[in-house]
Amino acid sequence: MSVILAIESSCDDTSVAVCNNGKITANVIANQTIHQNYGGVIPELASRVHQQNIVPAVQQALINAQVTKQDINAVAFTRGPGLLGSLLVGVSFAKSFALALNIPLISVNHMHAHILAHFIDDPKPNFPFICLTVSGGHTQIVLVKDYFDMEIIGETLDDAAGEAFDKTAKLLALPYPGGPLIDKHAQQGNPLAFKFAEPQIADLNFSFSGFKTSILYFIRKQEQENPAFIAGNLDDICASVQHSIVQILLNKLKKAAKQYGINEIAIAGGVSANSGLRNGLQQTADELGWKIYIPAFQYCTDNAGMIAIAGYHKYLKQDFVGQNVSPMARMEF
Ligand code: KG4
Ligand code: ZN
Numbered sequence: 001m002s003v004i005l006a007i008e009s010s011c012d013d014t015s016v017a018v019c020n021n022g023k024i025t026a027n028v029i030a031n032q033t034i035h036q037n038y039g040g041v042i043p044e045l046a047s048r049v050h051q052q053n054i055v056p057a058v059q060q061a062l063i064n065a066q067v068t069k070q071d072i073n074a075v076a077f078t079r080g081p082g083l084l085g086s087l088l089v090g091v092s093f094a095k096s097f098a099l100a101l102n103i104p105l106i107s108v109n110h111m112h113a114h115i116l117a118h119f120i121d122d123p124k125p126n127f128p129f130i131c132l133t134v135s136g137g138h139t140q141i142v143l144v145k146d147y148f149d150m151e152i153i154g155e156t157l158d159d160a161a162g163e164a165f166d167k168t169a170k171l172l173a174l175p176y177p178g179g180p181l182i183d184k185h186a187q188q189g190n191p192l193a194f195k196f197a198e199p200q201i202a203d204l205n206f207s208f209s210g211f212k213t214s215i216l217y218f219i220r221k222q223e224q225e226n227p228a229f230i231a232g233n234l235d236d237i238c239a240s241v242q243h244s245i246v247q248i249l250l251n252k253l254k255k256a257a258k259q260y261g262i263n264e265i266a267i268a269g270g271v272s273a274n275s276g277l278r279n280g281l282q283q284t285a286d287e288l289g290w291k292i293y294i295p296a297f298q299y300c301t302d303n304a305g306m307i308a309i310a311g312y313h314k315y316l317k318q319d320f321v322g323q324n325v326s327p328m329a330r331m332e333f
Pocket of ligand 1: 138180269271272274300302
């Protein structure tokens with residue numbers, strides 16, 4: 001029997017979850033809207049808002065899960081990677097909470113947790129599977145051999161896929177985070193209206209910085225001829241950019257599946273909420289006979305539910321850390 005409290009504070013969402021014997025019974029996410037005014041996450045503001053949100057989020061999670069502090073057997077927390085000031089709030093809270101209740105601490109890697117979110121609901125993937133993890137900070141293709149035996153077989157050499165969405169949104173004067181807004185406009189646009197060249201990157205790696213620049217030049221050129229180009233074509237621009245990003249991701253995923261002879265394919269991370277990627281993956285699966293796994297929306301973007309399930313699998317192995325643990329902005333995979 002185990003009841004695990006999990007804390008996620010790596011970026012701009014303060015999230016607290018409860019995992020009761022492998023089932024997520026609470027997943028509270030306090031989003032920080034303050035960053036919308038700045039076009040990106042301001043680390044100093046993020047830490048301050050985590051500090052304000054963390055205790056109310058914990059109280060709400062306990063209420064939602066219908067447990068008391070005394071029922072908790074262990075505290076799992078995101079150790080990294082992420083913004084150091086943000087991580088410090090969650091890690092310090094977790095350590096104090098565990099110390100006060102005299103219960104063990106479980107350290108979780110945020111990128112592992114995005115993948116382990118697939119073990120929250122059914123159907124669960126079978127090992128080995130391939131996971132495309134696409135978020136605001138990372139783009140990785142991971143060979144997942146077991147819960148904590150994972151190998152990065154491809155990754156971005158520069159920007160992440162989420163950044164490609166967010167930076168394009170910024171060019172289009174859409175507020176941060178732009179990914180969900182591009183997705184919304186894309187649903188009303190023509191994905192083939194404009195063409196953007198696919199970057200030619202070796203192996204299973206990605207590059208999005210040149211892609212982003214090509215969109216910038218394209219928009220500048222169009223605006224010279226028609227100053228109202230963005231306003232008049234917003235849906236088509238969003239649909240075309242989204243289509244291009246999704247094709248880049250799916251092409252590498254196809255290559256990885258073929259190279260490793262694996263047809264159990266998962267997606268994870270904030271960009272896995274994208275409707276174009278979800279539909280494109282389904283289509284590819286139908287064509288190639290893949291068995292695919294797509295997390296529920298609440299477990300795609302940053303959330304403590306994924307930290308809780310990762311914590312649960314570490315709890316089963318009694319894999320704990322001491323009170324001298326500290327957060328890591330960069331963390332080995
Ligand atoms: O995993 P996540 O919540 O945080 C990180 O660990 O980075 O991912 C956030 C990223 C942002 O870049 C956001 O724009 C993107 O995920 N995102 C989306 C969608 N929902 C979130 N991108 C495209 N379409 C979406 N529907
Ligand atoms: Zn994340």
